[in-house]
Amino acid sequence: MQHTKPYSFYVLIILQxxxxxxxxxxxxFLILDPSGEMLKMPIEMLETSPFNSFFIPGMILLLSLGVYPLIxxxxxxxxxxxxxxxxxxLFKDKHWAWNHSLYIGFATIIWITTQIYMIQDVHVIHIVYIGWGLLIQIFTLVPGVQAYFTVNRTTHDQYILSNQEEQALLKR
Structure with missing residues (x-):
């Protein structure tokens, strides 16, 4: 049985x-200009955070929500x-990349929630990125995407087949 990539797979790829x-x-940009001026982010945003420049947040952003999702x-x-x-x-029956896609959704939401807490302010972009993280989770959890990334195909195919056979019997 050939498994094609569902439409939702492509949406997930674009989101990531x-x-x-x-x-x-x-x-x-935050690493190159830790003052935040290049991105029009006033350094005063960090007054209630443990950071005195945008360098460390820039490094975390680059690695955790930049390089990681690209990988x-x-x-x-x-x-x-x-x-x-x-x-x-965590889910051994799914390809590791599927698991990490789910983790990135959580990481995005945690990053933005932490940012809101630290700067003690909410901007539209925060809501957008919380939604983005949720969309990554939703599209990772779509049944077709889960099926595509199921590692043990035989067991999964047998389940689908038995489900189809069961439906056929119920129709009789």
Missing amino acids: FLLGVGAVFGGV ITVALITKWEFNFMKKLA
């Missing part, structure tokens, strides 16, 4: 890729095998 690209640019985008597309990342997967 755009998050990664945006965060790489944002992180690099996961490639892994989702290629189903790249990486034993270390497999060990970090």
